[in-house]
Amino acid sequence: MIPKTLIRLLKLLRPSERATLVALWGMVIASAILELAGMGLVFVYIRAVSTDGGGRAFELFVSVVGQSSYVGFALVMGVLVVGFYLGKNVLHIVTDSLLMRFVFGLYEKYSALMFDTYLGADYQEHLRRGTVELRRNLTAESAATFNEFFVAALRAASDALIIVTISVLLFVVSWPLTVGAIILFGSSTVLYTVFARRRGARLDQERREHVFGMSRWLSQSMSGFKEIRLLRRKAFFLGRFGAELKQHSRASRKARTLEQLPRAINETLLAAGVMGAVTYFVLAGGGLAAALPVLALFGVASMRTISALSRLMGCWHSLRVHAGSVHKTCDEFERFHGRGAHLSARYDSIKKDGRYSSPANPIADIEVKCVGFAYDPTIRNSDASAEDRRPALVDVSLRVPSKSFVGFVGSSGSGKSTLVNLITGLLTPTSGSICVGGRDIRDFLPEWQSSLGVVQQAPYMASETIKANVAIGIAEEEVDESRVWWALERARLAQFVRGLPAGLRTNMREEAAAFSGGERQRVAIARALYADPRVLIFDEATSALDNETEKEVLDSVLEFAGEKTILSVAHRLSTMQRCDTVFVLHEGRLLASGRFLELLETCEPFKRMVELGQIGSSGPSSLKR
Numbered sequence: 001m002i003p004k005t006l007i008r009l010l011k012l013l014r015p016s017e018r019a020t021l022v023a024l025w026g027m028v029i030a031s032a033i034l035e036l037a038g039m040g041l042v043f044v045y046i047r048a049v050s051t052d053g054g055g056r057a058f059e060l061f062v063s064v065v066g067q068s069s070y071v072g073f074a075l076v077m078g079v080l081v082v083g084f085y086l087g088k089n090v091l092h093i094v095t096d097s098l099l100m101r102f103v104f105g106l107y108e109k110y111s112a113l114m115f116d117t118y119l120g121a122d123y124q125e126h127l128r129r130g131t132v133e134l135r136r137n138l139t140a141e142s143a144a145t146f147n148e149f150f151v152a153a154l155r156a157a158s159d160a161l162i163i164v165t166i167s168v169l170l171f172v173v174s175w176p177l178t179v180g181a182i183i184l185f186g187s188s189t190v191l192y193t194v195f196a197r198r199r200g201a202r203l204d205q206e207r208r209e210h211v212f213g214m215s216r217w218l219s220q221s222m223s224g225f226k227e228i229r230l231l232r233r234k235a236f237f238l239g240r241f242g243a244e245l246k247q248h249s250r251a252s253r254k255a256r257t258l259e260q261l262p263r264a265i266n267e268t269l270l271a272a273g274v275m276g277a278v279t280y281f282v283l284a285g286g287g288l289a290a291a292l293p294v295l296a297l298f299g300v301a302s303m304r305t306i307s308a309l310s311r312l313m314g315c316w317h318s319l320r321v322h323a324g325s326v327h328k329t330c331d332e333f334e335r336f337h338g339r340g341a342h343l344s345a346r347y348d349s350i351k352k353d354g355r356y357s358s359p360a361n362p363i364a365d366i367e368v369k370c371v372g373f374a375y376d377p378t379i380r381n382s383d384a385s386a387e388d389r390r391p392a393l394v395d396v397s398l399r400v401p402s403k404s405f406v407g408f409v410g411s412s413g414s415g416k417s418t419l420v421n422l423i424t425g426l427l428t429p430t431s432g433s434i435c436v437g438g439r440d441i442r443d444f445l446p447e448w449q450s451s452l453g454v455v456q457q458a459p460y461m462a463s464e465t466i467k468a469n470v471a472i473g474i475a476e477e478e479v480d481e482s483r484v485w486w487a488l489e490r491a492r493l494a495q496f497v498r499g500l501p502a503g504l505r506t507n508m509r510e511e512a513a514a515f516s517g518g519e520r521q522r523v524a525i526a527r528a529l530y531a532d533p534r535v536l537i538f539d540e541a542t543s544a545l546d547n548e549t550e551k552e553v554l555d556s557v558l559e560f561a562g563e564k565t566i567l568s569v570a571h572r573l574s575t576m577q578r579c580d581t582v583f584v585l586h587e588g589r590l591l592a593s594g595r596f597l598e599l600l601e602t603c604e605p606f607k608r609m610v611e612l613g614q615i616g617s618s619g620p621s622s623l624k625r
């Protein structure tokens, strides 16, 4: 089960990345060999210094130094051995840090790539998945896959390698000396506590802060899906999320490296301890017992085995716990990027979604040609089948002349918002097409969406300042404040904002309604106006406003009449009266179209809607334009 899971994970890597991993593994094996060599060296050292000046090593020392000092010989040998251990452990730490860099790099790439994928996904797919699942995949599952499973797999393999090599050595000289090992283990733990715990705690704190930062940007981005897509501000959110991700990744990587420290300290200590003890015996002049080399070797070996074994057990536990996440992560990646796709190759292809300049995009008539649409039934019910598909729009054909002001009316559920979402390109028609200037919008969707200013039925507010909400997805230093004021003025909210103690810097809460529905709607209108769009689309954009304010906002927006194309879904009589054309939808079909007064005479259902108050009156205004 676990090897299979690991193979699946490794398949996400490019061949060149697998080669890097193999090279890193070469370093791990080199570390293990040095490990063994270090132990052999202890053995050799003790043999050399315990032969009372008779050994070949001493002769070599005398010929190099030119002095026959036995104490000097023992000291130099001791320093050499300790130095060797130090070097070996430095190599181990470097190897591990490179491995962590590699794995956390994959984690960064996967999360950033899937973030981009989710914000670039089809709108229906987004509806079907729900933000909670997407959030979990991006944070918990991907962290479990790379930072837990992959790390545990690499560590377990290197520990197993070390245990096997040491066991082979000990098989030759087997003799337990646990008490000494326990004492040294304890002292190193104290050392570790003194030097590394505070740093570890700080890293842990940092890690948690950045997890929070990531989830904050994540939830804001996912909740603002439509706005970000239409305003094409994906890159901004990816940037903010990526910054938190990088910091989180950095803190986690360092914490992991720090975890390696006790083992390194233990061993260096043990080596130094054994050297110290042996040197003492030599200096004491009593000579060394024949067993001493063996004991020292065993001390080092058992120490190493204990730490490797305990870590191996921890890794094994982690592998079992996180295997499920690996499969989820791989499934998710394959679902969007296909089987056999390599993670980094996809990551490298992430593109910025810059806005397209207006001149490339002349204002033209919008033609809805025989459009039919049915929502994916699995959005509401994951078990639904194709037969459960019910059309939300049937054979709708209409033309919105450029620079005109048109209205859409119809009872609730008649398909108005669906039609608007089709015109914006968030939804794709099941049949028929939507053309602008004779071109299907799907052929130039980025340009088309860049020319839209859309106010949704339930606009999204980020828990940021009013200024950041109006200029959503634009870096603070790039926001044109005078333009924000201009847009707020147009949305009839400037006076209100001026009256707030913090003005533009007043924070809007995402969930809790710190602002009234009408105020939020006007922020959304200002947001749509900020980018100076060619086409304005309002879906119940003023539904929460009182008649007086609605009239003011409408007057202000209609100053753009003849300059921009304006599409408005509304229930208000006052709005409909001012439209050049009103389209009447009923149960997903286009029932009639014409000027308000014409429809009142020719379209019976429309007349009834007006009479029943479904198209509400705005006070004493007459039925004339």
Ligand SMILES: Nc1ncnc2c1ncn2[C@@H]1O[C@H](COP(=O)(O)OP(=O)(O)OP(=O)(O)O)[C@@H](O)[C@H]1O
Binding pocket: 127, 375, 376, 379, 380, 392, 410, 411, 412, 413, 414, 415, 416, 417, 418, 419, 457
């Ligand atoms: N995500 C969805 N999944 C499935 N069906 C949907 C979805 N969104 C809307 N519908 C259905 O499509 C039909 C048209 O909905 P739409 O939102 O376009 O109506 P509307 O005219 O805008 O209504 P309202 O005036 O209440 O906003 C409705 O029957 C609605 O239940």
Ligand SMILES: [Mg+2]
Binding pocket: 416, 417, 418, 457, 539
């Ligand atoms: Mg609607």
